[in-house]
Every structure is written in structure tokens, then in C-alpha cells.
Amino acid sequence: MGLFDIKGYLQENKQLIDEALDGLLPAQDVFPPQVHKAMRHCLFAGGKRLRPILACAACRAVGGDPGVVVQEACALELIHTYSLIHDDLPAMDDDDYRRGCLSTHKVFGEAIAILAGDGLLTEAFAVLTRGFRNTPHAPEKLLEVIHLVAEACGSRGLIGGQVVDLESEQKVIEKDLLEYIHNNKTGKLLTASVLLGALLGGADRDKTGRLEQYGRAIGLAFQITDDILDILGSTEELGKKVGSDLDKGKATYPGIMGMDASKKMQQKLYEDACSALEGFDEKAEPLRAIAKLIVERTK
Amino acid sequence: MGLFDIKGYLQENKQLIDEALDGLLPAQDVFPPQVHKAMRHCLFAGGKRLRPILACAACRAVGGDPGVVVQEACALELIHTYSLIHDDLPAMDDDDYRRGCLSTHKVFGEAIAILAGDGLLTEAFAVLTRGFRNTPHAPEKLLEVIHLVAEACGSRGLIGGQVVDLESEQKVIEKDLLEYIHNNKTGKLLTASVLLGALLGGADRDKTGRLEQYGRAIGLAFQITDDILDILGSTEELGKKVGSDLDKGKATYPGIMGMDASKKMQQKLYEDACSALEGFDEKAEPLRAIAKLIVERTK
Numbered sequence: 001m002g003l004f005d006i007k008g009y010l011q012e013n014k015q016l017i018d019e020a021l022d023g024l025l026p027a028q029d030v031f032p033p034q035v036h037k038a039m040r041h042c043l044f045a046g047g048k049r050l051r052p053i054l055a056c057a058a059c060r061a062v063g064g065d066p067g068v069v070v071q072e073a074c075a076l077e078l079i080h081t082y083s084l085i086h087d088d089l090p091a092m093d094d095d096d097y098r099r100g101c102l103s104t105h106k107v108f109g110e111a112i113a114i115l116a117g118d119g120l121l122t123e124a125f126a127v128l129t130r131g132f133r134n135t136p137h138a139p140e141k142l143l144e145v146i147h148l149v150a151e152a153c154g155s156r157g158l159i160g161g162q163v164v165d166l167e168s169e170q171k172v173i174e175k176d177l178l179e180y181i182h183n184n185k186t187g188k189l190l191t192a193s194v195l196l197g198a199l200l201g202g203a204d205r206d207k208t209g210r211l212e213q214y215g216r217a218i219g220l221a222f223q224i225t226d227d228i229l230d231i232l233g234s235t236e237e238l239g240k241k242v243g244s245d246l247d248k249g250k251a252t253y254p255g256i257m258g259m260d261a262s263k264k265m266q267q268k269l270y271e272d273a274c275s276a277l278e279g280f281d282e283k284a285e286p287l288r289a290i291a292k293l294i295v296e297r298t299k
Numbered sequence: 300m301g302l303f304d305i306k307g308y309l310q311e312n313k314q315l316i317d318e319a320l321d322g323l324l325p326a327q328d329v330f331p332p333q334v335h336k337a338m339r340h341c342l343f344a345g346g347k348r349l350r351p352i353l354a355c356a357a358c359r360a361v362g363g364d365p366g367v368v369v370q371e372a373c374a375l376e377l378i379h380t381y382s383l384i385h386d387d388l389p390a391m392d393d394d395d396y397r398r399g400c401l402s403t404h405k406v407f408g409e410a411i412a413i414l415a416g417d418g419l420l421t422e423a424f425a426v427l428t429r430g431f432r433n434t435p436h437a438p439e440k441l442l443e444v445i446h447l448v449a450e451a452c453g454s455r456g457l458i459g460g461q462v463v464d465l466e467s468e469q470k471v472i473e474k475d476l477l478e479y480i481h482n483n484k485t486g487k488l489l490t491a492s493v494l495l496g497a498l499l500g501g502a503d504r505d506k507t508g509r510l511e512q513y514g515r516a517i518g519l520a521f522q523i524t525d526d527i528l529d530i531l532g533s534t535e536e537l538g539k540k541v542g543s544d545l546d547k548g549k550a551t552y553p554g555i556m557g558m559d560a561s562k563k564m565q566q567k568l569y570e571d572a573c574s575a576l577e578g579f580d581e582k583a584e585p586l587r588a589i590a591k592l593i594v595e596r597t598k
Contacts, residue, residue, distance in 0.1 A: 026454060035454050035462045086417060091409035110390035111465055114413060118385060119454035121417065125424050126453055129446035132439065139438035140431065146445065147428035154425055155325060155334050155418035163331045166410055 006289035010048075013056055017049040020070045021077060024127050038108040038116035039123070043081045046099035050222075051076035051189060054290065055197035058211055061277075061284035064201025068136045072145060072200060075124040076193045079153050082120035083189075085113055087162060093248065124149075137200050145196050152192035161185025170249035178251050179220070186226075187219030194287075213276035214287065221269035222294050224262055227252035231259070233298060270295045305588035309347075312355055316348040319369045320376060323426050337407040337415035338422070342380045345398035349521075350375035350488060353589065354496035357510055360576075360583035363500025367435045371444060371499060374423040375492045378452050381419035382488075384412055386461060392547065423448075436499050444495050451491035460484025469548035477550050478519070485525075486518030493586075512575035513586065520568035521593050523561055526551035530558070532597060569594045 021043060028037045052073035056066035088095040088103040089110060096106050105113035128146050135142065151157060161184030168177065194215035198208050230245045231254055245252050253262040273291040277284050320342060327336045351372035355365035387394040387402040388409060395405050404412035427445050434441065450456060460483030467476065493514035497507050529544045530553055544551050552561040572590040576583050 030455065032454075032459050032462045032466070034466065035458065039454060082417075086413060089410075089413065091413060111388075112462065114385060114388065114390060115454075115458050115462055118381075118416075118420065119458045121420060122449055122453040122458065125445060126449035129442050129449065132442040132446060139442055143428050143431040143438055143441060146424060147431060150421055150425035150428065154421040155331075155338065155414075156329065159334065159414050159418045159421065160331050163334045163411065163414055167331070167333065 004285040004289055006286065006293060009286050009289070010053060010293075013053045014049045016070060017052045017056075017074060017077065018044075020074050024071065024074055024130070025078075025123065034108065034112055035115055035119055038104055038112045039119050041101070041107060042085050042098060042104045042116075043077070043120070045101040047077070047081070049077055050290075051080050051193040054190065054193040054215075054218075054287075057284075057286040057290060058194045058197030058203075059201030060197075061211070061280055061287050062198050062201040062203035062207050063283065064197070064203075066197070066201075069197055069200045071130065072128055072137075072142075072196055073193070075127045075149065076189065076196065078120045078124040078127065079149070079158075080189065082117040082124070083153070083158055083162070085117040085120070089113060092162070092166060121153075141199055145199055148195055148199075149189075149192050152188040157184050157188040161188075165250070168251055171251075173251045173256075175256050178253065178256055181251075182220055182223035183216075186223045187216060190219040190222060191215030207280070210276045210279070214273050214291070217269045217273035217276060218291050218294050221266055221273065221291070224253045224266045224269070225295055225297060227254055228259070228262055228266070229298065266295050303584040303588055305585065305592060308585050308588070309352060309592075312352045313348045315369060316351045316355075316373060316376065317343075319373050323370065323373050323429070324377075324422065333407065333411055334414055334418055337403055337411045338418050340400070340406060341384050341397060341403045341415075342376070342419070344400040346376070346380070348376055349589075350379055350492040353489065353492040353514075353586075356583075356585040356589060357493045357496030357502075358500030359496075360510070360579055360586050361497050361500040361502035361506050362582060363496070363502075365496070365500075368496055368499045370429065371427055371436075371441075371495055372492070374426045374448065375488065375495065377419045377423040377426065378448070378457075379488065381416040381423070382452070382457055382461070384416040384419070388412060391461070391465060394543070420452075440498055444498055447494055447498075448488075448491050451487040456483055456487040460487075464549070467550055470550075472550045472555075474555050477552065477555055480550075481519055481522035482515075485522045486515060489518040489521060490514030506579070509575045509578070513572050513590070516568045516572035516575060517590050517593050520565055520572065520590070523552045523565045523568070524594055524596060526553055527558070527561055527565070528597070565594050 025040060026036045028040050030036050055069055055073035055076060059069045060066045084098055085104045087093050088098055089105055095103055097103060104116055125146065132142065153159065161181050164177065165181045165185055191212060194211050195208065198211045203211065230252065270291055274288060277288055324339060325335045327339050329335050354368055354372035354375060358368045359365045383397055384403045386392050387397055388404055394402055396402060403415055424445065431441065460480050463476065464480045464484055467480065490511060493510050494507065497510045502510065526544065529551065569590055573587060576587055
């Protein structure tokens with residue numbers, strides 16, 4: 001099991017996703033070019049493609065063909081990128097850098113950045129339904145996936161998390177509220193990514209439930225790792241400024257629980273993720289390796 | 300035919316849509332309340348509910364039961380409202396008033412206004428798929444509707460129109476470009492509204508095509524009327540400042556073609572809309588009356 005080449009797997013899948021994204025998004029000279037350039041700027045500035053890769057890995061884990069969920073998986077990356085563009089705006093987190101490049105509003109101005117974000121979010125739903133007449137998926141399954149994605153990134157999901165995150169700046173907050181922020185801002189879309197792959201891969205109810213547990217565990221683990229890296233990482237590796245959470249008076253797990261307890265929680269969540277995958281065969285190896293990577297990553 | 304009570308029809312349908320919107324959107328005390336209050340602020344500040352009403356009227360025109368498309372029709376109003384909130388932002392059109400009330404960012408601040416817009420857009424797709432297991436619509440039809448709505452309001456639709464509108468401020472532009480702006484910023488979502496009702500109402504290909512023509516005609520007529528009213532209307536009736544297009548150096552039909560030619564074009568588009576409805580029976584009366592109202596409205 002330890003021999004599974006996760007680096008190769010991630011690299012290969014990232015390339016697959018990047019190519020698919022390039023084909024799905026309007027070319028940068030499509031009229032009006034300014035907004036299409038902006039939509040592509042942040043999307044192709046970098047990014048690990050974690051959400052689409054999780055979707056493909058979950059599809060494989062339940063015995064499905066990951067190739068047939070690539071298009072739907074790309075919608076997740078479009079949504080993630082829209083959220084980054086909007087989060088970076090001056091009215092929000094006011095970040096000048098993202099994925100190691102100037103953020104979208106620094107290059108294209110605020111108006112185009114807002115519209116590029118809107119465009120990516122809208123495009124996600126166009127992509128989820130593109131070619132719906134020839135899709136290998138049952139139409140009911142696609143509707144289920146669209147619904148769960150929309151709920152995950154709505155005002156009681158990703159957007160709600162960002163709202164509370166903004167409102168909590170410069171405030172002392174409890175662990176419960178921090179968990180709400182992380183669970184909504186990051187966790188729900190990661191979980192939706194896993195579920196998208198599971199549902200379209202034909203998972204039964206039991207496996208879907210287990211993968212949901214897996215998604216929740218790695219979602220929170222991912223964010224705790226982010227918080228830890230914001231303190232211990234390097235700007236060069238992260239592609240954004242280290243200590244920026246502290247600068248903004250943002251609450252973090254190490255800030256609330258201390259570094260040791262945060263690392264313990266990270267480890268516990270990793271174990272939860274692995275437990276959720278008990279009963280899955282070697283096809284779930286990428287999911288196991290991703291969970292490990294999430295807590296061990298340095299950027 | 301002239302006896303059709305369009306005022307009563309609109310009033311009744313507006314009430315139906317308002318009640319449905321209220322039931323579909325998270326209550327304003329749902330956590331986090333700030334964003335849900337903001338989402339409701341602009342949505343319930345007023346609005347004619349033209350898009351949902353068009354969807355219901357188109358459904359009726361093809362012999363469907365308008366009651367069964369109310370939920371999907373509401374998604375159109377959520378999208379329209381998100382576009383208003385984002386358009387009004389300081390980085391965009393910078394408007395302080397909307398629907399006769401303070402615009403969302405004036406009341407809740409820019410960050411929450413951006414997020415409330417994002418929330419409404421996302422909620423639209425959640426609403427289009429809510430209860431998908433018990434919907435009276437065929438899943439393929441719903442997917443088709445979701446796709447056409449997403450295309451209509453994407454970067455080659457509504458968002459593209461706003462991009463070009465912003466870029467054209469203080470510039471002399473040709474009639475073609477103005478038509479691009481209006482067709483994309485307003486026309487495509489209005490057309491999608493008509494098509495949503497037609498498709499879910501069970502229209503055949505011929506009727507769908509004719510309703511698409513109708514949608515295009517009233518879409519452009521609507522915007523020309525807007526331009527005319529911006530010059531001739533009163534602030535009180537419009538709920539926004541008269542002459543604001545001129546103030547911003549925005550191109551308008553009267554500005555490019557003159558008032559007389561604009562009024563002639565308005566009349567021609569009304570006739571096109573009516574021609575498109577030839578072959579429809581009295582069930583299309585609301586659509587005919589709406590076309591008339593669009594060119595005769597004073598607010």
C-alpha cells in the first residue's frame with residue numbers, strides 16, 4: 001500500500017484537470033476578452049486542483065471510471081477560484097497575491113474581478129449541465145450533484161463561512177465559531193467534491209455516507225493545516241504572505257487551542273479520515289494518500 | 300381580447316411569486332443573519348417580478364400549468380436581483396438607490412453586498428434543483444433549463460453585457476455594440492425566462508422557437524424603453540435617478556439614434572413580439588399584454 005505513487009497520481013490528474021479546464025472555459029479572446037482573461041488569470045495562476053482530484057479519486061474509490069467525472073469535477077475548481085477572487089477583493093480580505101501571482105483585482109481592477117468571479121461561479125453550473133443530452137450520468141444523479149454543490153457553496157455554506165470570517169476579524173472567538181467558519185468556508189465544498197465523485201461513480205448509500213465522513217475530516221484537517229502553515233510556513237512555498245491571518249486579526253486553531261493541541265487535532269482528523277475508508281479496497285488508495293498529504297503538506 | 304385584465308394578472312402573479320420567494324429563501328434570522336438580511340433587502344425592496352411572471356405566462360401560453368413552474372421561475376428573480384446588487388457596487392455603476400430603497404452596499408457595506416449577490420446567484424441553482432426527486436418535471440428538462448439559464452447569465456450573457464457596458468462609459472459607441480450590451484445585459488435573461496416556462500410547460504420545438512423570438516423582441520424593447528424613460532421619466536416613478544445614464548456617459552438608444560427613431564424601433568419590436576405569438580391561442584394573452592406594457596410603461 002505504501003508503494004502507491006501519490007506524487008505521480010496527483011501530477012497526472014492535475015494535468016488532466018488543467019487540460020479539461022482549458023477546454024471548458026471560454027478562450028481568452030472570446031468577446032468580451034477582458035473578463036475571459038481575468039477568469040483565466042487566477043484559474044491558471046497555479047492551484048493544486050485538490051477539489052477536482054478528490055472528485056475523481058472518490059469516483060475511483062467506489063469502482064467508477066474517474067474519466068467520466070472530469071467535466072463535473074472541473075466545475076468545483078471554477079467555484080473554488082471564484083471564491084478566491086472575491087475573497088481577495090479590497091472590500092474583503094484585501095490580498096494582493098494569490099497562488100503566487102498578483103490577485104485578479106490588482107491586475108484587472110475591482111469591477112472586472114467581481115465580474116470574473118461571478119462568471120466563474122455561473123460557468124460552473126453551465127459546465128455541470130453541458131452536454132446533458134449525451135452525458136453518461138443519469139439525469140437525476142446530475143440534479144442531485146448540482147443541488148449538493150449549490151447548497152455547499154451558498155449562504156449556508158461557503159458564503160456563510162466567509163461572512164462569519166469577515167465579521168470575526170479582530171475579535172476573540174470561541175472554538176465553535178472557528179469550526180463553523182472552517183467547516184463552511186472550506187469543508188463543505190471539499191465534502192461536496194468527494195460526494196460528487198461518489199454519486200456519479202455509482203456509490204451506494206453506505207459508501208456515500210462513509211465518503212461524506214471522509215470529506216468532513218479532511219476538510220477540517222486541511223484548514224487546521226492552513227492555519228499552522230500560516231504561522232510556520234514560508235511565503236515562497238505558500239505563494240501568499242505568511243502571518244497574514246495574524247496581521248488581519250483572524251482567529252486560527254493554533255491561536256485558540258495552541259500549536260500542540262492543533263497538531264493533535266490534525267492527527268486525529270487524519271485517523272478519522274482513514275477509519276471512514278475502512279471497507280474500501282485498494283481503489284481508495286489515492287483518497288488515503290491525499291488525506292496523509294493534507295496533514296503533511298508544507299504549502 | 301382587449302378585455303384581458305393584465306393589471307389583475309400581474310398583481311395576482313406578483314403576489315404568488317413574492318410568497319414563493321419568501322418561502323424559498325432562508326429566513327433573515329438564519330445564521331449568519333447579516334447575509335440573509337442583505338439577500339432579502341434588495342429582493343423585497345420592490346421589483347415587478349417580470350422574469351418569473353414571463354416564465355409563468357409562457358408556460359400558460361403553451362398549455363402548461365403555470366403553478367408548477369413558480370419555484371423555477373423564482374430562481375430567475377434571484378439571479379436578476381444578484382445582478383442589480385453587484386451592478387450597484389461602487390466599483391461598478393456606483394448607485395446609491397435601487398427599487399426606491401438604499402442599495403445593498405449602502406446599508407450593509409460592500410463586503411456583505413458582494414457576498415449577498417453571490418448568495419442569491421448560488422441560491423438560484425439550489426432552488427432550480429430543490430426537491431428534484433419529487434418535481435413534476437422530467438429531469439432532462441430541468442437540466443436543459445439549468446443550462447440555458449447558466450448560459451444566459453454567464454460571461455457570454457448577462458455578465459458580458461455588464462463588462463462591455465462598464466468599458467463603454469464615456470465613450471462614443473456604435474449601435475451594434477449598444478445592442479450587444481442590451482441584448483446580453485437584459486435580453487438573454489428575459490429570453491431565458493420565457494424559454495424556462497415554455498420548456499417546463501411542454502412546448503414543442505416550433506412553439507419554443509417562436510417564444511424565443513418573442514423573448515428577444517421584448518428584451519430589446521424593454522431596454523430601449525428604459526433608455527427613453529431615463530430621459531423622459533420621473534425619479535419618483537422610476538425609484539432611481541433620472542438622467543443617471545447621461546451622468547455616467549452611458550450610451551443610450553435615444554443618444555445614438557435620436558428619440559424618434561428609438562420610439563419607432565420600440566414600436567417595431569412590439570410588433571415583432573406580437574407576430575411571434577401568431578398561432579398561439581388566448582392562453583398567450585398575458586404574453587401579448589406584457590409586450591404592450593413593456594413599451595408603454597412609465598416606470
